[in-house]
Amino acid sequence: MNPLYLPIDPDFFDMFETEIKKGSIRVVYFGKGTNLEEVNGKAVGVIENNDNEHFIKYQTGEEVRVDRIIVYNGKPGPAFDEYDAYALECLSCRAGYEE
16 A cells, blocks of 8 residues: 655656656656665656646656655655655664663
């Protein structure tokens, strides 16, 4: 099950459109849960569904929900902070060590 859609900073839409116009766009994103997935190719644009969720749609038919994008063409995406917190989570535990 995917988490609820979280609206993103409107500036990301302009940045996505700029990258889409350049040609191919490589995106690393959260798929199901915390599984990381990647797609690379020619995107046709940003679309919106009936639930007001936005996606980058690729020529292959693949769609990536924009609020789940961690990195696009090497640049931090809307979910980068979530990924960073997830990746560093184990550093906050003591792993059996005492102070």
